């Protein structure tokens with residue numbers, strides 16, 4: 001018997017009562033309520049992954065989850081503020097309870113707050129570090145058992161960490177954001193060295209301006225249609241899913257025509 005759809009923490013609840021979903025492969029995508037994360041969730045849904053999608057604002061997340069469910073994907077949506085350790089743990093345990101396995105983890109949620117150095121507010125330093133970096137570390141720690149289990153099965157386990165082109169060069173005014181995104185590149189490299197031999201591959205995505213709500217602040221200077229598409233980033237995840245266990249892609253940069261580092 002299927003339970004009626006329920007608007008609870010896990011929003012789409014079309015599973016047999018008391019049973020785990022029998023998805024062959026499963027993924028967590030954070031920051032999946034818009035932009036890059038939503039596009040990546042769609043690609044993983046198309047590739048047959050059972051999804052746990054997480055983001056902060058419940059209405060926005062619910063709308064995104066409804067859209068994905070309407071496209072026929074198997075998913076649950078978990079509202080969480082990922083700056084909070086307990087909320088990260090909540091997402092991971094909801095995922096484990098529903099799917100019992102984790103093949104792809106996408107650490108994509110992120111925030112950027114610009115300010116000149118003299119005006120940087122401590123609470124905004126903490127917020128960017130907590131969401132952009134600390135939550136990724138905690139996600140790895142909380143997921144490592146499930147990641148190792150899927151890797152021992154097929155050696156195609158993948159973790160994608162959304163960094164930025166600001167993680168490759170320092171950016172004035174976005175200095176704290178740049179620092180956190182550099183840390184994501186460094187963390188990804190460290191994880192490849194530490195757990196790569198277990199069959200867990202990590203990739204840092206480093207895009208320049210992508211047309212998402214995050215870049216609304218700059219759309220007066222750079223037209224949305226001149227920005228990278230969220231789907232361009234998401235297609236790279238499809239490519240990563242198809243690389244052989246012998247091939248690790250530590251990072252991918254995405255720039256606009258005429259741009260370089």
Ligand SMILES: NC(=O)c1ccc[n+]([C@@H]2O[C@H](COP(=O)([O-])OP(=O)(O)OC[C@H]3O[C@@H](n4cnc5c(N)ncnc54)[C@H](OP(=O)(O)O)[C@@H]3O)[C@@H](O)[C@H]2O)c1
Pocket residue numbers: 030031032033034035036037054055056057058060061080081082083108109110111112131162163164165206207208209210211212213214215
């Ligand atoms: N757009 C760009 O040009 C660009 C370039 C390089 C890198 N990036 C990176 O790409 C990633 C995705 O950004 P985007 O451009 O797709 O922007 P976006 O559309 O604004 O998406 C950001 C996502 O992160 C979620 N999020 C933010 N704070 C959160 C928190 N405390 N807890 C849980 N979820 C939270 C947002 O949910 P709510 O909306 O509910 O907060 C949203 O789902 C970020 O890591 C960003 O730094 C973006």
